[in-house]
Amino acid sequence: MTVAAQDWLAWHERYDQPGSLLARRLAVVQERIRLALDAAPPGRIDVLSMCAGQGRDLLGVLEDHPRRDEVSAVLVELDPRNTEVARRCAEELGLPGVEVVTGDAALTDHYLSSAPAQLVLACGVFGNITAEDVHRTVEHCAALCRRGGSVVWTRHRREPDLVPSICGWFADCGFELEFVTEPGDFGVGVHRRLDGPPPSPLRPGTRMFTFLGQLTMAQRGCQ
Template identity: 60%
Template sequence: MDWHEWHADYDRPGSGLARRLRAVQAQVEAALDDSPPGPLRVLSLCAGQGRDLLEVLADHPRRHDVRARLVELDPRNAAIAEAAARAAGLTGVEVLVADASLTDHYRDLAPADLVLVCGVFGNITDEDIERTVEHCAALCRTGGTVIWTRHRGAPDRVPLICEWFEDRGFHRHWLSDPDAGFGAAAHRLHADPRPLTAGVRMFTFVGRPEDAFEDSAADTSEDADE
């Protein structure tokens, strides 16, 4: 999978990725709006080009309150995110070219007010999804929000992922409609955050999911997660 080329579908009007991006951005904006006054910390795992966060922050009144770390392994995508942050004057945004699965990259900013795990759960095993959800309870502060995505192709794991979050002290704040053509959700932590263990790999990508759809002919279903 060429994750740089994959991002082109974000610019295709009506595509599953474009619609999912708008839905996620709306939840990012809501999370920022609902956050208490003062400094805000944001973590983005497998951030890609950072569109979900950066396009919201560019015009948001809390933009200068935010210290964000976007972790992305593909240097081409990271360079685009870095350029977008600098062009928008987002001095509190750091783009780190690194393996986003490693907990060490987040220890100094966790627990955060907002955690983005978008485009991850469609590319890892069920065991790794649950392990990552477990770590989200350490990455996120009490009252903070985790926004995540997962395609709804068979087997539809979205209901199970919701259960895993809710078993760990999260409350479901928003979930996309089952017929939206994509899966996305926002969960808020109502428990105390757990300690974040150093030196842990949360997940390993297994490649393009066989049960995700190409929607080049009809933009009614979600493209593969990233």
């Protein structure tokens, strides 16, 4: 798989810049994660995170969340430098239920043991893949997320604004919209999996998307 020439370790430094787009988006994502954990049924809470980076969204919430010890999470990220940061953070926070995997987050194999999960995070994914792959990934979310569970996702709002289409694709796959940010410089959405017939099981050995990165997306004119 070809990844755009982007230093994804340095990219995370923008989260530490007060008022930056990433810092503001992270705050919204963390609030939606917190609400999803608050509303989860009693008992174990399975969480899956695609392209998890350093895990700042979930780990930042689990640091002081009252249900932190009930969370069993799988964070999948390709860059080993970022997974090392995430793994070290989880250890320092005393979160043995968090597993950090260095691997291609597009492959379904990484999620077979925990899907369908109560909470699925697709943050930092949809802005780095083609519209066709976004649609395909949303379709896979029906197998990744259990009925009554939620998917938290992000996408930029640059033209062409794909957020309305993403909401429609989730609706087509048996999800209802719980939350979406107003049009601005970033988009955060939450969709809840409705009760209904169970989807087909997650198939092993399947690629949901090809991660291109925003630089390659821009070069190809497919943002």
